[in-house]
Amino acid sequence: MIYGSAQDWRKAERRRVLMFGMSGLGKTHLSSMLRGAGGWFHYSIDYRIGTRYMGEYIADNFKREAMKVPFLRELLLTDSVYIASNITFDNLAPLSTYLGKPGNPAKGGLPFAEYMRRQDQHREAEVAALLDTMRFIDRADDIYGYGNFVCDSGGSICEVVDPWNPADPVMTALSQNLLMVWIKGSDAHTAELVRRFDRAPKPMYYQPHFLERMWDEYRSMTGEDAMQVDPDAFVRWTYAQALAHRQPRYAAMADWGVTVTAEEVAEVRDEAGFIDLIARAIEACAPRT
Numbered sequence: 001m002i003y004g005s006a007q008d009w010r011k012a013e014r015r016r017v018l019m020f021g022m023s024g025l026g027k028t029h030l031s032s033m034l035r036g037a038g039g040w041f042h043y044s045i046d047y048r049i050g051t052r053y054m055g056e057y058i059a060d061n062f063k064r065e066a067m068k069v070p071f072l073r074e075l076l077l078t079d080s081v082y083i084a085s086n087i088t089f090d091n092l093a094p095l096s097t098y099l100g101k102p103g104n105p106a107k108g109g110l111p112f113a114e115y116m117r118r119q120d121q122h123r124e125a126e127v128a129a130l131l132d133t134m135r136f137i138d139r140a141d142d143i144y145g146y147g148n149f150v151c152d153s154g155g156s157i158c159e160v161v162d163p164w165n166p167a168d169p170v171m172t173a174l175s176q177n178l179l180m181v182w183i184k185g186s187d188a189h190t191a192e193l194v195r196r197f198d199r200a201p202k203p204m205y206y207q208p209h210f211l212e213r214m215w216d217e218y219r220s221m222t223g224e225d226a227m228q229v230d231p232d233a234f235v236r237w238t239y240a241q242a243l244a245h246r247q248p249r250y251a252a253m254a255d256w257g258v259t260v261t262a263e264e265v266a267e268v269r270d271e272a273g274f275i276d277l278i279a280r281a282i283e284a285c286a287p288r289t
Contacts (some may be wrong), residue, residue: 001257002179004280009034009179016137017278018151018174018257020130020158021183021250022243024193028089030274031152042089042139042149045157050087050095052132053125058085058098059116089152099203100213109231112215122205126160134177151178155246156205164253171256180257181278182250183259189262194240201235210245214238220242252284260283 003009004017019027028044035042050058062083066072075081075270085094099118103109110118131285133151140146144156151174162168218234219225258281268274 001175001282002177003282009279009282010193014141014147014149015275016149016151016178017181018133018153018175018178019181019183020153020253021155021262022185022189022193022246024196025153025183025185025189025262027152027183030265030268031150032089033268034150034271034274038145040150040271041134041136041144041146042150042152043133043140044152045126045133046092046152046154047087047089048129048132049122049125050092051086051155053128054098054121055085055087057121058087058094059083061098062094064220081131090263096101096203099205101235102226103229103231103234104227107231109229112226114270116180116208119205119208119211120280121283122156122162126154126156127170127177127207129159130160131173136175137177151180154205157283158249159205159210160209161253163249163256173254179282180253180277181281182254182259183262183265184250184254184255184259185262190243193243197239198236201232201239203235204239204242206238206242206245209236210242212232214241258285 003012010013019030023025031042032043034040061074062085066083067182072081076083087094097121100110100115101108102112102115105111129151137149142150161170163171163240167170214237215234218237219229222229258278260277260281268277
């Protein structure tokens with residue numbers, strides 16, 4: 001860890017953290033709170049993915065749909081309108097919409113091969129965005145004078161790294177420059193995340209072999225062929241399986257840093273509370289050689 005003790009953390013002139021865990025447990029909330037406190041640069045991995053690395057894919061998808069409408073087609077062909085996504089830290093819908101869901105095209109589903117192609121694009125983009133973190137640490141300090149830096153990672157970070165590999169290039173680079181902080185949810189949080197996702201299912205990134213297994217198992221269970229699958233029903237079912245799939249990966253990532261609970265995060269009200277929270281997490285860590 002880049003902070004050898006809680007005292008080192010408290011005395012640090014530059015605090016640098018990366019928060020990870022399932023979506024909905026407080027990563028973006030804490031990051032936004034720190035940004036609002038002043039002196040902290042907030043780097044959102046999902047925002048970086050959707051703007052720098054997948055922005056063109058997203059805009060082209062909008063244009064592809066617009067070209068199906070004669071009125072918009074004519075305007076596009078004459079460069080009379082401009083189409084772009086409006087991604088923000090709090091609204092990542094354009095990215096989710098592009099990733100899509102596999103299944104029945106009449107219900108908005110994508111062919112599975114196209115769905116997997118977009119998943120692969122996301123994987124490449126997420127790795128690149130994570131490796132950009134170190135450059136943004138320098139930029140935040142050099143351009144804006146921010147010594148404190150918080151990286152708000154996406155829930156799928158555990159899918160694009162191998163936390164059991166001590167030489168994993170992404171984990172190595174991140175842990176050498178930031179304190180890795182796992183926000184760990186309880187069984188109650190897991191149940192709530194499933195309920196929340198069930199109300200509004202959204203596309204997500206998963207490892208290819210996991211998705212392929214889920215796709216085969218779901219169709220075997222329902223007896224549906226690829227063109228009959230309800231896209232929302234599939235991603236709801238897959239999400240519930242993914243929570244169990246991701247948990248050991250997050251736990252292994254935590255060995256590279258510290259762990260806090262979602263309950264503890266919910267009690268943080270300001271920057272001082274956050275600093276105290278991380279100090280306690282560092283103190284709780286077993287000595288590392």
